[in-house]
Structure formats: C-alpha cells, structure tokens
Amino acid sequence: MATATRNVKAIIPLLDRVLVQRVKAQQKTSSGILIPEKSLESLNEGEVISVGKGALDKHGKHVPNQVKPGDRVLLPSYGGNTVKVGEEEYTLFRDSEILAKIEEK
Amino acid sequence: MATATRNVKAIIPLLDRVLVQRVKAQQKTSSGILIPEKSLESLNEGEVISVGKGALDKHGKHVPNQVKPGDRVLLPSYGGNTVKVGEEEYTLFRDSEILAKIEEK
Amino acid sequence: MATATRNVKAIIPLLDRVLVQRVKAQQKTSSGILIPEKSLESLNEGEVISVGKGALDKHGKHVPNQVKPGDRVLLPSYGGNTVKVGEEEYTLFRDSEILAKIEEK
Amino acid sequence: MATATRNVKAIIPLLDRVLVQRVKAQQKTSSGILIPEKSLESLNEGEVISVGKGALDKHGKHVPNQVKPGDRVLLPSYGGNTVKVGEEEYTLFRDSEILAKIEEK
Amino acid sequence: MATATRNVKAIIPLLDRVLVQRVKAQQKTSSGILIPEKSLESLNEGEVISVGKGALDKHGKHVPNQVKPGDRVLLPSYGGNTVKVGEEEYTLFRDSEILAKIEEK
Amino acid sequence: MATATRNVKAIIPLLDRVLVQRVKAQQKTSSGILIPEKSLESLNEGEVISVGKGALDKHGKHVPNQVKPGDRVLLPSYGGNTVKVGEEEYTLFRDSEILAKIEEK
C-alpha cells in the first residue's frame, strides 16, 4: 500500500524495524543494450534508509539494531512490509530478519 | 462491527492498544478532477486518535507505548480490529504492530 | 451452549475471565419505525457483568483485571465463549482480549 | 474411550486436571411431557468430581487449582478428554480451561 | 514400528517418558461368551511398565515423574509413540500427558 | 541426501544432536530362509554412533546429552535428518527425541 507522504525521510521506523530500498537490477548490459523488464533478475540486495531505536529488552531498554542507515544488506526472499512512497517502493524488515551486510572494500 | 456510541473520544484503548484513523486517499486530482472511488489507492498511513497505558511487564507495570495521540503512523497492511463509530471507521492496533512514525518537517 | 442455571449473578468468572453482555442494536429508528431484525447492524460493544480475580503471575498472585463490572467495553469481533443463561446470551472473554473501555462523559 | 474400572472414585486426576460430569438436560418439560432426546439442548454446566494437586511451578511446587470437588462449573464448548466409566460419561479438563464457577445462593 | 529386542524390561525410558501397556478389553462376556474382536470397546486405561528419571529443569536437575511402575493410569485418546516388543504392543507417553491414576481400594 | 565423505567417524554432531544407525531387520528366519526385503519389518531401534557436546543452557554451558556412543536406543517413528555416508544410511536426532535406552542384561 501507499502513503500520503511523498518524502521517505519523513518515515521514522519504530523499535527494531529497518526501512530498506532494494537495489534495482541493471536495465542495460555492459555494452549498453537494454534488457527487457521481464528478463531482469530479481535482486535481494538493498540499502538501509533508516532504522528504529531497537526492540525493547525486558528492562524496557532499546537493544541497538545490527544495521545502520547507508548499510548495504542482504535481504530474505520473503517477508517484510512493502510501502510505496511517491513513485518509489521500500520495504520494512525487522533488524533480525536482515541476513548479512555487504561490505565491498 | 459498529459501536452504539457515536463519539470516538469515549473510546479508551486498553493496555498496548492504539486507536488509529486511516488517512483517506484524495478524491480529486491536483487540477480538481474527481477520481472515482474504485480508482483511489488504498493508503496505509493513519493518525493516532488515542492510546492505552501500555502492556504490563512481569512486575505488573505498564510499558509506555511508542506512539501518542496526534502521531502520523505507517500501518501494516494486515491485522488490527476495525470499528465503526457513527459514520467513521477506525482501527485498533497493538503498539508494536505500528511500523513507523511519519514526521514531515 | 446453555447452562442449567437461569441466574447470571450465579456465574463467577475464574482467573482473567470477564463475563460480558453485548449491547443490542436498536430495533426502532429515532422516528419509531421498527427495523427488521436482519437489517440490524451487529454491535461489538458490551457491558461487563462480572470479572474473575485475575490471571496468576509466576509467584501465584492474581494480576488485577483491567475492567470491572458495569464497564462499557469494546469487544473483538472474534473469540470468546458464548453462554446462554435463561433467554439471554452472554460471552466470556479473557481480560486482555477486551479492546477498549467506552466512557461517555 | 472407556476404562476397565467401573468406579469413578478410583480416578485420581494428575497435576492441574479436573474430572467433571456434565449436568444432563431435563428430559421432561415442567408439565411433565417427555422431550425427545434430539430436542434436548446441550448444556455446558458440570459438577467437579475430583481434582489433581495442581500444575508444577518452576520450583517444582504444585500451584493449587481454582476449583474443588462439588463445585458447579461452566465448561468451554470444546476441548477436554472424555472418558466413559461404566455407563456414565465424564470429561477431564485442565483447571485453567474451566470458565467460571456457578454459585446459586 | 518394532524393536529387535524381545524383552520389554530392557527398555529404559529417557527423561519424562513413561512406558505403558494398555489394558486389553475382555474378550468374553461374564457368562463366558466370546466377543468378536471388532466389537471390543477400545480402552484408555493402562499399566505403567517403567519410567524415566524425569524432565530436566533449568538447573539441569531431573523433575520426578508423577507416575511409577505398576500404577494404573488413564491415557489420552491421542498421542504417544507405539512400539511392538515381541508380540506385545506398548506406548511411550510423556509423564504430563497421563491424565489420571486409577486407584481401586 | 548424501555426503562427500565416506567415513562416518569424520562426522562430529553439533550441540544436542545424536548420530544413530538403525538396526537392520534380520534378512533370514531362524531356520535360515531368506526373507524378501519388502516383508522385513521396519525397526525403530538403533545404535548411537556419536553425540554432540549438548545443547547450550542460558549461561552458554553445554547440557550433557542423555545418550552416549554405543548405546542401543529406541527411536521415534518420525523426525530426524537422514544422511547417507558411502553405502550406509544414518540419522541425526536431537538427544531429547530419543525415546529410551535398550539395555539387555
């Protein structure tokens, strides 16, 4: 579903939720030929846009999340809540659902 | 289902429940043309109307909720208990089901 | 199912159970015209008739319930155990299933 | 299923189990006319015959049950283990499944 | 399934498991007439053959079982692991699944 | 599924896992007549080949397993992870899934 807001920066995830934007598959080959959309491979790599303060432990304190804004992450192939902000699609995952960070050196 | 009361202010959520009213999709385009109802995109953005005192921890104390009346929030696309008060529809979610706050600056 | 007893006051809920009677939809319009039963809107508002002592915590103490006899409450649209006492129908919910109190001022 | 024993007093429930006999619906109207069996309303009221020592808490102590032999109780419409002793049918519930006591004054 | 062993005494249940042999329904009426096998009522009464040391609590200690070898017990009508030793059939239940003891005086 | 290794001794179970080989049903009667494979009764008796260090308790310590290599054990008729090493088939169970030890004296 969509939001009325058109500004993704306005979205502040709660608790252990993490707002992610999936990396889009390249629509051109390296030689510049356009790949038709239905041939594009789906990618489960994304960029963290924003994160909540972390889930509450039993003393009522926030447990810090494992990922932070700007992190490249590996996403599970199921789950998450998809939200459309303006023309872009984002997904909210729980921090513990994020499989891995991707750190190119 | 509906309530006998016609006054939403009379509804005091219990524990970690949060009473939310969904934002309605605009029924006119920016140039003023009326959009037929079936073309309106469903929105998962809402406004918090009232909140409970919070769930009980194991010592019997209320854990404060993450959202407060007046907050703009991002709602999950499933779940919640819908209630009709007069002609308006509201939904009760648990505080931990609310995905994010929306804070336009 | 029904009870042999015909006196609802004889029913003492156990633990965190709450005995509720649903508010009946008005069978006449404000101008006095009778509404046929199948047109009556189902209501999820009820009155608490009696409550148990509360669920047991891990020390074996009763955790007081959130609602008390006489409270107007908002009920979930599913769940509960329905019981017929004489000609009247009642429902037993767990205290934590009650969505909200309704306090008209 | 049935037991080999024909004496219900020989059955000693374990832990938080409660042996209950359902109250039978009256088979005659107040004016003495016999009601055919298929017209009898099923009742969810019963009498507690015997109870276990209570479930074990994490220190290995028995948590006393809420009901005791002789109590009239309101039963859930599902669940329980039915056992036939001689010609009579009984049901074993867990103590926490019993909805309410029925105390006619 | 069956075991290679033909000696039930060799089976030492682990933790909270209880080895039970169901009481067989009488195959003759009191006047000595043979009841055909398909007319025999299934019985949920059994005799405890052997028991484990009990489940482990969180300190790693065995919590003693409620039943002991030789006890007559009331069995649930579902569950358990059936094992054939020689020509005889036995069932392993968890101690907490046993509904009641049967103590004829 | 199979392993690349052909040496079962190389398999070191982790945590509370137990590597078991099922006892094979005898393929000859006592008088030496060969029983065709499809007539062989399936057996749920096995021999423990190796065990892990035990599950971790909440302090991060290993809770010792109930069975040890060489034990004859009674297996549940469902569950476990089957693995083929060379031509032989083995099954990994969790220690708490093992029903009983079998100790012929």
Place this chain on the structure above:
Amino acid sequence: MATATRNVKAIIPLLDRVLVQRVKAQQKTSSGILIPEKSLESLNEGEVISVGKGALDKHGKHVPNQVKPGDRVLLPSYGGNTVKVGEEEYTLFRDSEILAKIEEK
C-alpha cells in the same frame, strides 16, 4: 535471488547466520567418465565461508557460533536462504541449523 555484488567476501553474515557453499557432486566417475548432471546425487555437505558474531543473549552479548570459516559441515536437507553471487550459489543457515562438522583426519 541474486545480489548485485559479485564478490562473496563482501558478505558479512549477521548474528548467528552462517554462509555456506555446498560441495558439488563429482561430475566424473573415478575412471574419468562424465556423469550427466541429472544423475548427480545431491550432497548435503558444505564449506563454511563466513559466520556472524553470534546470536544475542538476554544481556545483549553475542553467543559465539559453533562453526567457523573453513569448517566442513553437514547441512539439513531443508531450510536456509539461498543467494547467488556472480555465477556461484551460497546458502545462509542459522548456526543451530548446522547438523554436524565433518573432520577427516
């Protein structure tokens, strides 16, 4: 699904996740004859490529994983998240899902 990255070393598993590459079945017999792909037996043996810091205990500390990079491991036949990096396929398991280590001496 695939990743945009083509470098598996860039993938840093989070918490108790373990990145594994399955051992491929040999495509030639020992005498050098090529086995057609559909005849290759599926293997549940893999090599650990990288591991997370471990799940968090209730004090917020990482519980070390049971396996480390380079370990040969026995994999369950179900579960895990498969990810394609470049032309190679990898699977992420939780540490506790790994059945055994394989240590050829």
